Amino acid sequence: MADRYLHLTSTATGRFLTRRLGLPQPARLRRWTLETPTLPGPALHLTAGDSAVTDELGAVLAACGPEVVARADRPAGIVLDATAVGTAAGLGAVHAALHPVVRSLAPGGRIVVLGTHPSPDDHHQAAAQQALEGFVRSLGKEIGKGATVQLVRIAPGAVAGAGSTLRFLLSPRSAYISGQVIEVTDAAPGTVADWAAPLAGRTALVTGAARGIGASVASVLARDGAHVICLDIPQAQEDLVRTADRLGATALPLDITADDAAERIAAAAPDGLDILVHNAGITRDRRLANMAADRWASVIDVNLDSVLRTTDALLKAGTVNRGGRIVATASIAGIAGNNGQTNYAASKAGIIGLVRSLAPRAAADHGITVNAVAPGFIETKMTAAVPLFIREAGRRMNSLSQGGLPVDVAETTAWFAQPASGAVNGQIVRVCGQSLLGA
Numbered sequence: 001m002a003d004r005y006l007h008l009t010s011t012a013t014g015r016f017l018t019r020r021l022g023l024p025q026p027a028r029l030r031r032w033t034l035e036t037p038t039l040p041g042p043a044l045h046l047t048a049g050d051s052a053v054t055d056e057l058g059a060v061l062a063a064c065g066p067e068v069v070a071r072a073d074r075p076a077g078i079v080l081d082a083t084a085v086g087t088a089a090g091l092g093a094v095h096a097a098l099h100p101v102v103r104s105l106a107p108g109g110r111i112v113v114l115g116t117h118p119s120p121d122d123h124h125q126a127a128a129q130q131a132l133e134g135f136v137r138s139l140g141k142e143i144g145k146g147a148t149v150q151l152v153r154i155a156p157g158a159v160a161g162a163g164s165t166l167r168f169l170l171s172p173r174s175a176y177i178s179g180q181v182i183e184v185t186d187a188a189p190g191t192v193a194d195w196a197a198p199l200a201g202r203t204a205l206v207t208g209a210a211r212g213i214g215a216s217v218a219s220v221l222a223r224d225g226a227h228v229i230c231l232d233i234p235q236a237q238e239d240l241v242r243t244a245d246r247l248g249a250t251a252l253p254l255d256i257t258a259d260d261a262a263e264r265i266a267a268a269a270p271d272g273l274d275i276l277v278h279n280a281g282i283t284r285d286r287r288l289a290n291m292a293a294d295r296w297a298s299v300i301d302v303n304l305d306s307v308l309r310t311t312d313a314l315l316k317a318g319t320v321n322r323g324g325r326i327v328a329t330a331s332i333a334g335i336a337g338n339n340g341q342t343n344y345a346a347s348k349a350g351i352i353g354l355v356r357s358l359a360p361r362a363a364a365d366h367g368i369t370v371n372a373v374a375p376g377f378i379e380t381k382m383t384a385a386v387p388l389f390i391r392e393a394g395r396r397m398n399s400l401s402q403g404g405l406p407v408d409v410a411e412t413t414a415w416f417a418q419p420a421s422g423a424v425n426g427q428i429v430r431v432c433g434q435s436l437l438g439a
């Protein structure tokens, strides 16, 4: 279902009317296309206090895409290095750096604040670094004009590991992500030989790829050079084959809950998988008092149990190659909860638990990262089935006042999947335009 309100507010009359009525003003988001692969201007590199990583960060930023400058009238990105902020008084340097320039940020611009982990041994440093989270989330809510604001926490000595994350956040690919806190570990990040095809030579499996978000994930991974195996239920075979054919991908009609799902996936990927995307998901909404056991069981089975079973079996069989990337699909419902979705929210919160627990062990044992996307309101058949008023509320109740597109989730998945994202592990990144739910 098209977002007619977004269309209305992009006309002069519509803008006039909706402004007079005090209604939300969603900006047209500038997403990645071949013609607009980068931000429409330079990125400003600012520092709060005496940073120990200025030079190293400068080198990482220089390789990130946008031109990086120390001064600009109309920057399209602002990177504030706040890693050295360790006291409440030191937070003044954050205000001093951003207050004079925040108004000059171009529409659809990006602000990325770099911090470090709040220390368990120094409560002053912990207070100051945690303060950055409240700062970023508030700025994301007030900045408007399609601009986004994030906090990236870098482990000590791990600036190089933030390269793929900064490249993603300072690009049109992250248009629908705002108010997020992303942690970068000190693991070796890995490299990409050719940024025009960062996934070249990789084999990816995407579940639920016949339509919606999964089809978009398959398409973006293929665009980035991966060979993709598209999996979906046999009943969706027609759409599945059409999607796979369009992408030069392989179609694998298979119900992910089948007992032999992992064996059949392994058979379809004789050289193993480098990227495993658990995207298939279903809803069977009812309030708990009205929910029959089969509605509960089917959602838990498709959304969570099959993810656990296939991940375990594929890791055990060595089907996920060393250096591999596992990306699962949570939901903001799994963070905030949702009326009528106890089964769905339980399954999606379960995904978050799985990711957080498995990520460090998968990295230590197999050099594999495990992360999750947590979509908010994304325009798909799943959300088109939501009743009109709830659908309209879901679309507008976020800092960007609009729903996201499947490609927004797909771009996030592709960033997690990159060989250069080895230091991004155990993260749950919401792709929700900074939804008020679970904020």
Ligand code: NAD
Pocket: 207, 208, 209, 210, 211, 212, 213, 214, 231, 232, 233, 236, 254, 255, 256, 257, 279, 280, 281, 282, 302, 329, 330, 331, 332, 374, 375, 376, 377, 378, 379, 380, 381, 382, 383
């Ligand atoms: P969709 O219903 O459009 O597509 C889901 C796909 O998964 C379908 O093609 C379906 O056939 C497939 N599938 C279902 N059960 C399967 C099974 N047992 N085996 C194999 N394939 C199966 O949904 P979508 O909106 O594209 O959602 C994709 C994922 O994103 C889901 O996990 C969903 O929970 C999650 N999500 C979506 C939104 C949203 O706003 N659309 C928000 C949060 C999370």
